[in-house]
Amino acid sequence: MKTPTIFTLIFFLFIVFSWSCAAYVDDHVDDFLETYVHDHVDDFLEKSGRDNVDGFLECLKEEFDNYTSISSLVYTPINSSFMSVLNFSIRNKRFMSDSTPKPLVIITPDKESQIPTIIYCAKKNDMRIRTRSGGHDFEGRSYVAEVPFVIIDLLKLSDVTVDAEQKTAWLGAGATIGTLYYRIAEKSRTLAYPAGFSPTVGVGGHFSCGGYGILMRKYGLAADHVIDARITDVNGRILDRRSMGENLFWAIRGAGGASFGVILAWKVKLVDVPETVTVFTINRTLEQNATQLIHRWQYVLPKADPNLFLRVVARRDNSSQDGRNVTIRATFNSVFLGGIDRLLALMHEIFPELGLVREDCTEMSWIQSILYNTALPINSTEPLLNRFQDNVGYYKGKSDYVQKPIPISGLEGIWRLFYEPEGAKAEILLTPYGGRMAEISSSAIPFPHRAGNLYKLHHMVYWEGKDAQNEDKYISWVRRLYSYMAPYVSKYPRGAFFCYRDLDIGVNNNEGETSIGQARVWGTKFFKKNFDRLVHVKTRVDPKNFFREEQSIPPRRQWTGKDDI
Numbered sequence: 001m002k003t004p005t006i007f008t009l010i011f012f013l014f015i016v017f018s019w020s021c022a023a024y025v026d027d028h029v030d031d032f033l034e035t036y037v038h039d040h041v042d043d044f045l046e047k048s049g050r051d052n053v054d055g056f057l058e059c060l061k062e063e064f065d066n067y068t069s070i071s072s073l074v075y076t077p078i079n080s081s082f083m084s085v086l087n088f089s090i091r092n093k094r095f096m097s098d099s100t101p102k103p104l105v106i107i108t109p110d111k112e113s114q115i116p117t118i119i120y121c122a123k124k125n126d127m128r129i130r131t132r133s134g135g136h137d138f139e140g141r142s143y144v145a146e147v148p149f150v151i152i153d154l155l156k157l158s159d160v161t162v163d164a165e166q167k168t169a170w171l172g173a174g175a176t177i178g179t180l181y182y183r184i185a186e187k188s189r190t191l192a193y194p195a196g197f198s199p200t201v202g203v204g205g206h207f208s209c210g211g212y213g214i215l216m217r218k219y220g221l222a223a224d225h226v227i228d229a230r231i232t233d234v235n236g237r238i239l240d241r242r243s244m245g246e247n248l249f250w251a252i253r254g255a256g257g258a259s260f261g262v263i264l265a266w267k268v269k270l271v272d273v274p275e276t277v278t279v280f281t282i283n284r285t286l287e288q289n290a291t292q293l294i295h296r297w298q299y300v301l302p303k304a305d306p307n308l309f310l311r312v313v314a315r316r317d318n319s320s321q322d323g324r325n326v327t328i329r330a331t332f333n334s335v336f337l338g339g340i341d342r343l344l345a346l347m348h349e350i351f352p353e354l355g356l357v358r359e360d361c362t363e364m365s366w367i368q369s370i371l372y373n374t375a376l377p378i379n380s381t382e383p384l385l386n387r388f389q390d391n392v393g394y395y396k397g398k399s400d401y402v403q404k405p406i407p408i409s410g411l412e413g414i415w416r417l418f419y420e421p422e423g424a425k426a427e428i429l430l431t432p433y434g435g436r437m438a439e440i441s442s443s444a445i446p447f448p449h450r451a452g453n454l455y456k457l458h459h460m461v462y463w464e465g466k467d468a469q470n471e472d473k474y475i476s477w478v479r480r481l482y483s484y485m486a487p488y489v490s491k492y493p494r495g496a497f498f499c500y501r502d503l504d505i506g507v508n509n510n511e512g513e514t515s516i517g518q519a520r521v522w523g524t525k526f527f528k529k530n531f532d533r534l535v536h537v538k539t540r541v542d543p544k545n546f547f548r549e550e551q552s553i554p555p556r557r558q559w560t561g562k563d564d565i
């Protein structure tokens with residue numbers, strides 16, 4: 001209906017004005033068209049979206065011999081469960097609002113063999129794909145796009161099989177790290193995996209962005225221990241390590257899956273941990289020398305025994321001991337791979353200022369330390385299997401790398417920002433590097449931040465639902481913190497952690513191509529010199545750039561045959 005209306009009106013305008021000045025007509029037709037099209041662009045998009053969906057569903061019907069076997073896995077907005085399936089794995093409420101662009105279709109495949117057909121039908125109908133495993137992307141990129149798109153939600157491809165003899169495991173990409181930990185602990189108390197904290201994080205996104213946790217100083221990243229994988233490429237081929245080749249296998253261990261295909265499964269090498277580990281958590285406020293302790297921590301931890309993981313989280317605290325209403329509370333949170341006695345001796349030697357005493361420490365198994373760090377009771381591992389989360393919040397995060405200790409005055413400036421109203425629920429996390437992290441080559445996988453980095457900084461701001469309308473205030477606060485940090489953190493490029501995705505540092509053009517030079521701006525922050533090899537891999541495996549999103553790696557232009565830097 002819209003199109004004839006436009007033409008009728010243009011024709012009408014043309015007749016009315018054709019006797020007068022031609023320029024006048026041109027100007028006004030343009031104005032008219034601009035306003036008209038602008039007002040109706042949503043309708044147009046919606047309509048084209050609908051065409052995509054019809055074609056896409058039609059294609060699935062044609063391509064699947066038995067469509068009944070897949071129709072119960074296909075959700076469109078007419079299905080009453082569409083919104084709950086969409087919401088189920090959203091982990092940032094910022095992207096759960098009515099104005100967040102929604103997918104046209106969600107599919108939850110339960111067999112790997114279904115995925116090539118879904119890719120084929122999406123390509124054929126000009127629909128972009130968002131692959132979602134655990135949904136923890138900081139910027140919601142696994143379930144949000146500005147173009148017509150379908151979500152492939154892998155939550156049903158989540159089997160985890162552990163071979164304790166071989167110390168390996170196969171993981172469906174939709175599995176959570178909680179399930180991985182649970183399945184390992186079922187078989188052994190002394191096997192573990194060096195991945196993240198939150199049990200609901202998906203291995204599809206987490207292993208492909210690097211992935212770190214309490215074992216990083218001893219063993220490196222989650223991606224460092226991947227030994228095989230299966231992926232569906234843009235041509236619908238299911239490839240393993242051998243058939244995808246070492247370049248693509250290298251790329252998906254740190255540069256994300258979204259640039260390269262749909263990752264179906266990982267094979268990983270498990271690591272050894274002692275029967276007993278020791279945990280502690282100590283709070284220190286400014287009145288208890290928090291600033292001096294953090295300052296000292298910067299010199300101590302990056303050089304410490306790799307069995308010691310000790311991170312710091314600093315937040316504002318409204319109750320202060322000396323009569324002021326606000327202070328900063330630094331939480332020193334540790335897991336040590338060994339018993340209490342060794343830990344106390346070590347801490348006394350390297351960090352006596354913290355004042356760690358036996359009463360602060362608890363010995364437990366490694367799996368219990370995972371529960372402890374998630375604030376779960378340590379007597380039951382069952383909650384690790386639960387991927388439902390009802391305490392989803394609003395937040396924005398950013399990251400930095402610190403290569404020289406920040407002076408006391410620099411830390412004090414951070415606290416001043418935390419005293420601003422938007423800092424009420426903000427936090428800054430300091431994660432120590434060194435140990436194994438400093439030994440692995442910065443080109444072993446795309447994640448480049450190895451030797452030379454003392455620690456990673458994670459800037460986070462949270463807000464409440466009642467402030468959802470004011471999110472800009474909070475987001476600009478965290479951007480201000482980020483600007484403030486510039487003199488104290490890595491430079492040229494200013495490093496960033498890809499797992500803490502941050503669209504502020506640059507995005508692909510929504511339409512048309514993105515030049516390699518443009519993508520290099522954020523690409524080198526995430527991947528440093530590895531960016532060029534990633535472009536090379538991308539150009540080989542997906543030259544037409546079907547698998548693309550805001551921060552995917554662009555391919556080189558095909559027709560020039562040379563670098564367009």
Ligand SMILES: Cc1cc2nc3c(=O)[nH]c(=O)nc-3n(C[C@H](O)[C@H](O)[C@H](O)COP(=O)(O)OP(=O)(O)OC[C@H]3O[C@@H](n4cnc5c(N)ncnc54)[C@H](O)[C@@H]3O)c2cc1C
Nearest residue numbers: 133134135136137142196197202204205206211212257263
């Ligand atoms: C509460 C919380 C805690 C976190 N804790 C840690 C932590 O301790 N350590 C750490 O390193 N990081 C942590 N992160 C960051 C986390 O590692 C990344 O957000 C990671 O990408 C999440 O993976 P996912 O599968 O859950 O995310 P998703 O949102 O599903 O995916 C993230 C990205 O990967 C793509 N992707 C996902 N699966 C596939 C696949 N199978 N094939 C191809 N592409 C795919 C998505 O399209 C998207 O671009 C945390 C994040 C949150 C929200």
Ligand SMILES: *[C@@H]1O[C@H](CO)[C@@H](O)[C@H](O)[C@H]1NC(C)=O
Nearest residue numbers: 065066067068069070071072
């Ligand atoms: C099609 O799939 C459904 C569900 O998986 C199954 O019950 C049915 O028997 C299949 N039909 C044929 C003809 O294979």
Ligand SMILES: *[C@@H]1O[C@H](CO)[C@@H](O)[C@H](O)[C@H]1NC(C)=O
Nearest residue numbers: 071072073074075076078079
């Ligand atoms: C969604 O609705 C369609 C049409 O009624 C139906 O064929 C399909 O099975 C439904 N999907 C689910 C997941 O129930």
Ligand SMILES: *[C@@H]1O[C@H](CO)[C@@H](O)[C@H](O)[C@H]1NC(C)=O
Nearest residue numbers: 083084085086087096097098
């Ligand atoms: C999903 O989120 C949307 C947007 O906030 C909300 O309107 C809707 O009620 C939610 N639906 C379900 C089933 O949780």
Ligand SMILES: *[C@@H]1O[C@H](CO)[C@@H](O)[C@H](O)[C@H]1NC(C)=O
Nearest residue numbers: 280281282283284317329331
């Ligand atoms: C540290 O402070 C937080 C917030 O006040 C509190 O919840 C936690 O129990 C404290 N931890 C210890 C070990 O004192």
Ligand SMILES: *[C@@H]1O[C@H](CO)[C@@H](O)[C@H](O)[C@H]1NC(C)=O
Nearest residue numbers: 287288289290292353354355
């Ligand atoms: C703080 O540090 C000073 C000097 O470094 C020391 O004298 C004081 O006892 C410390 N205070 C606390 C509460 O540890």
Ligand SMILES: *[C@@H]1O[C@H](CO)[C@@H](O)[C@H](O)[C@H]1NC(C)=O
Nearest residue numbers: 315316317318319421424425
């Ligand atoms: C501190 O006070 C602010 C403002 O009154 C409040 O929003 C915030 O929740 C409080 N923070 C803590 C940790 O109690």
Ligand SMILES: *[C@@H]1O[C@H](CO)[C@@H](O)[C@H](O)[C@H]1NC(C)=O
Nearest residue numbers: 318319320322323324325326
């Ligand atoms: C501290 O809080 C109390 C009660 O909320 C208030 O009366 C007082 O003015 C505050 N003091 C400062 C220094 O902000």
Ligand SMILES: *[C@@H]1O[C@H](CO)[C@@H](O)[C@H](O)[C@H]1NC(C)=O
Nearest residue numbers: 376377378379380381382383
């Ligand atoms: C674990 O401990 C909590 C209290 O600490 C208790 O309520 C719960 O029943 C215990 N669970 C198991 C499985 O022992």
